[in-house]
Amino acid sequence: MKHYFIIFIAISLIPTTLHAIKLENRLPESVWEVEMRIHYKPAYDRTFNGYGKEAPLQQLMLWNREWRDSVVGKLQREEQRFEIRIAYGLSKKWVVEGTIPLMQKKQTSTLKIESATSIQKKILENLSSENLSGLGDIKLIFAKDLIATTTWHNRGGFKLRLPTGTTGTPRGIFTNATGEGHGSIGAYFHFNWYPLAQGIRNVFRVDGTNELNGKRETLDGENGYYSAGHSADLYYNWSIERQNIFAGTEFHYYQRAESNLPTGKSNAAFLKEINLEFGYGNLSDLEQNPLTTPWQIRLGYTRPLAGQNIPITNHWELNSTFFF
Numbered sequence: 009m010k011h012y013f014i015i016f017i018a019i020s021l022i023p024t025t026l027h028a029i030k031l032e033n034r035l036p037e038s039v040w041e042v043e044m045r046i047h048y049k050p051a052y053d054r055t056f057n058g059y060g061k062e063a064p065l066q067q068l069m070l071w072n073r074e075w076r077d078s079v080v081g082k083l084q085r086e087e088q089r090f091e092i093r094i095a096y097g098l099s100k101k102w103v104v105e106g107t108i109p110l111m112q113k114k115q116t117s118t119l120k121i122e123s124a125t126s127i128q129k130k131i132l133e134n135l136s137s138e139n140l141s142g143l144g145d146i147k148l149i150f151a152k153d154l155i156a157t158t159t160w161h162n163r164g165g166f167k168l169r170l171p172t173g174t175t176g177t178p179r180g181i182f183t184n185a186t187g188e189g190h191g192s193i194g195a196y197f198h199f200n201w202y203p204l205a206q207g208i209r210n211v212f213r214v215d216g217t218n219e220l221n222g223k224r225e226t227l228d229g230e231n232g233y234y235s236a237g238h239s240a241d242l243y244y245n246w247s248i249e250r251q252n253i254f255a256g257t258e259f260h261y262y263q264r265a266e267s268n269l270p271t272g273k274s275n276a277a278f279l280k281e282i283n284l285e286f287g288y289g290n291l292s293d294l295e296q297n298p299l300t301t302p303w304q305i306r307l308g309y310t311r312p313l314a315g316q317n318i319p320i321t322n323h324w325e326l327n328s329t330f331f332f
Contacts, residue, residue: 028306028327029258029285030213030243032163032198034156035097035331043329047089049321051116053082056315058274065319066119069135069227071275075128081118083135085319088112089144101153103165109144111173111188131227144173144188149196161200167215168193171222190222190234207250207292211258215241237265237276245283254287254306262318277317283310285325302331 028045035041057063058071066083070076088111095105117136121128151165173188194217201210217239224234240263247256262279289304310323 028308028325029245029247029256029283030198030211031209031245031247032151032161032200032211033329033331034153034161035095035103037097037100039097039331041095041329041331043091043093043095043327045089045091045093045325045327047087047091047325049085049087049323051084051086052319052321053084054320056279056312056318056320058317060314060316062320066117066135068317068319070131071317073131075121079119079121079132081120083115083117083119085113085115087114095149101156103149103151103153103163105149105151107147109146109173110142111140111144113138113140115139127228130229134227134229140173140188142173145190146170146172159202159204161202162198163200164195164197166193166195167217169217190224190236191220192217192236193220194218207248209247209249209256211243211245211247213241213243215243217241235267237267239264247285249292252288252290252292254285254289254291254304256285258283258285275317277315279315279318280313281310282313283308283325285309287327289329300332304329 033041053065054062055065055068057067064083065085066079066081067076069083070079089109090111091107091109093105093107095103098104115135115138117132119132119135121132124132146169148168148170149165151163153161153163155162169190169192171189171191194215196213196215198213199211202208203210219236219238222234224232226232242261243258245256245258247254249255260279260281260283262277262281264277266273266276285306285308287304287306289302290299291302291304293299294302304327306325306327306329308325308327310325312320312322
């Protein structure tokens with residue numbers, strides 16, 4: 009037990025970000041899979057605007073304000089998040105999974121506008137104080153293995169996001185706000201194909217999410233509703249795993265529809281990004297003989313390629329997975 013604690017502390021000290029390559033491992037009945045992630049988004053201040061061009065981040069935050077081009081200064085964000093994802097094999101085919109995030113989001117601003125009105129001053133003041141710390145939104149997944157052979161492993165399931173992230177005062181009624189505390193439901197299908205070559209895997213995954221309405225304070229301090237547009241994610245990745253060494257690359261496409269709020273017109277978004285990842289563990293040995301504790305650690309880098317109405321961030325990722 010002592011060496012697990014040492015590994016946990018070592019991983020916790022390394023800054024990482026966002027998603028690792030999307031994999032779905034076959035999970036036997038009564039077996040646990042535990043994954044630890046530390047996400048770190050370094051400070052960023054750029055975004056893809058509504059025309060797909062690079063622009064200052066404040067143009068995304070103030071996209072529905074006619075006076076946004078008159079604002080000078082800089083708006084910056086950074087995020088730290090520690091996640092524990094736990095999956096359990098309920099039976100030979102059914103799996104239940106939960107992700108618990110602890111997060112800290114910080115936003116700093118030097119934005120100002122000449123001869124600002126009282127409402128403009130209020131909005132710019134609120135943009136400089138969107139800081140959150142504590143429990144984020146918990147995610148649950150119920151999934152079933154549809155096909156499981158030596159060359160195919162396909163899984164489908166339902167996703168549920170619980171609005172448990174109530175720490176702080178999340179402001180803004182669109183998806184570009186920093187706040188947590190909103191729910192969603194969705195489904196996904198994940199297709200693993202193992203060609204007739206040792207250690208090679210091809211993966212295609214599609215995710216669909218329906219966002220639920222939730223209460224949220226507006227940037228000018230009024231009570232309002234948060235309603236992100238429904239979204240879809242497409243993933244394709246290729247990886248090879250031999251002699252306990254893992255290498256892979258993943259292409260991710262994200263599409264979000266317009267918000268269904270009256271002011272949500274023209275805030276649809278998309279993102280294209282690529283992820284390169286390398287790892288090491290003893291999962292290759294698992295093909296030869298049973299292991300007491302199979303494990304793997306993966307380090308990756310994600311870079312956005314193109315987008316619309318979405319922030320621009322490069323990510324480093326570190327993932328650690330254990331089975332017992």
